[in-house]
Amino acid sequence: MRFGYNEACLNHDTGERHPENPDRLRAIREGLKRKHGVEYVDPAPATDAAVAAVHDDDYVAEIRDFCESGGGNWDPDTVASDGTWDAALASAGLAQWAAEEALAGAEGRETPFALGRPPGHHAVEEDAMGFCFVNNVAVAAQSVLDDGDADRVAVFDWDVHHGNGTQDIFYDRGDVFYASVHESGLYPGTGELDETGEGPGEGTTLNAPLGAGAGDGDYLAVIDDAVAPAVERFDPDLLLVSAGFDAHRHDPISRMRVSTEGYALMAGRMRTLADDCDAGLGFVLEGGYGLDTLSEGVSIVHETFDGRPPIDSDDASDDQTRELVDDLRAAFDLD
Template sequence: MKFGYSEVCLAHDTGKRHPENPDRLRAIRKALTRKHGVEYVEADSATESEVTAVHDAGYVDEFREFCASGGGNWDPDTVAVEETWDAALESAGLACWAADAALAGEDGRQTPFSLGRPPGHHAVADDAMGFCFFNNAAVAAQLVIDAGDAERVAILDWDVHHGNGTQDIFYDDEDVFYASIHEDGLYPGTGEIDESGMGDGRGATLNAPLPAGSGDPEYRTVFDELVAPAFAAFDPDLVLVSAGFDAHRHDPISRMRVSTDGYGMLTARVRETADEAGAAPAFVLEGGYGLDTLSDGVAMVHEVFDGMEPVVSEEEANEDVLELVSGVRDSHPLLDSA
């Protein structure tokens, strides 16, 4: 794969005790040194006009001034220093590079993966939260649509937390389909089944809040029964993955049971679904707070695109998840009309 990376993102210093810290990127780089076919690409930072396509200008100004004054705690979890402004623009720019590269034909072993931080999927239009300042995937999706490079973008968010920011930004937008597989009841407490979009965006949001303890069989079932048919019906030009690795069974801040091979399975299914839709796939880093599990997960995504066939669990999903899948399939506007 091609990985977008910049040392600028290391300067966003949240402190050694904060789970979202520069060691996350260092661990990923270290793990990838042991893999074949890894290429790194630097990208231009996002411009303020690109960021304000999805964020309120007043919020962007406030965030810039906050960093210029030395930063601090934006909220109890979301920390900034002076350098965070540049890191956030760089992280958004890397996501834009990934989307642009995918649509330009970079696929197969050249598939782009943006390794930016701070992450983005909790950032709403007018506020930072959950370690996130700019919504990287949203900035990238809106950029390619505004440029006329894509008519429709599908975003799959497999981070263990619901991407409330991405959902909110596109909730009434018919051009972006947002699908999230996340742990039910976890921060930020959004992402219920009945949150499926409104207005022009009715049916363009799909949430699968899974019970704690869900693992590979449950994620496989949700993807096969909900995400894949929804994406097929939506017919996107670009599939962006908000790729968090904190649903891993050994991640320190979740209760899910996804294995490293499970992330390989999801990656293979994303690739197949994108191919069937004639869409370009690209990946944008979100969460993941166990350094070993995070780096192994990113390396697994790379290995799948490098030709590895992931191990797929043959276990059946538990009854609670089968019931959830049936409920979503029967009630979701896009799936119900498919």
């Protein structure tokens, strides 16, 4: 894979004990040192105007001034420093790069993966939250739509937390399909099955809230039987993956049971889905707070695109997941 990376993302200082810290990127880079075919690209940061295309103008000015004045606690979980705004622009620019490269035809070993921080999928139009300041994947999607490079964009979010910000920004839009598989009841408490969009966006939001302890078989069942057919019917030009690795069975802040190989299997499913839709495919880093599991997750996705076939899982979905899938298929008329 080709990885977008910008050193400015290390300058977002959250303090010694915060789970979202610069060591996340350092661990990923260290893990990738041992892998074949890794290439890094340092694209330009996003502009304030690109950020303001999905965020409120007053919020953009306020959060920029907050960071440039030294930062602090925006809320109890979301911490900024004087380097945060530049890091946020760099992270959003990396997501833009991934979207542009995917639409330009990058695939296989050149599939783009944006390694930015702070993450973005919790940032709503007018507020920062959940470690996120700028909604990176939303900036990327909006940029390619505004530039006329795509007419329809799909976002699949496999982070363990629901991407409330991405959902909210596009909830009443018909040109962006947002699908999320996440742990039910976990922060921020959104992402119920009946949240399906409104107005022109009705039917373009798909949420699969899984019970705690869900593993590879549960995630794959949701992808195979609900997410993939719904996205394929939407027929996007671009598929972006909000790739958090905090559903890993050894991540310190979730209760899910996805294995490292499970991420390879999900990445393979996304590659197949993009091919079936004749869509570009790009990955954008979100969460993942165990340094070893985060590094392993990104590495296994890279290996999947470097020619290593994912190993099929014997893990089966449970009855609760099958019921959820049936409900999703009924709600989106996939039968």
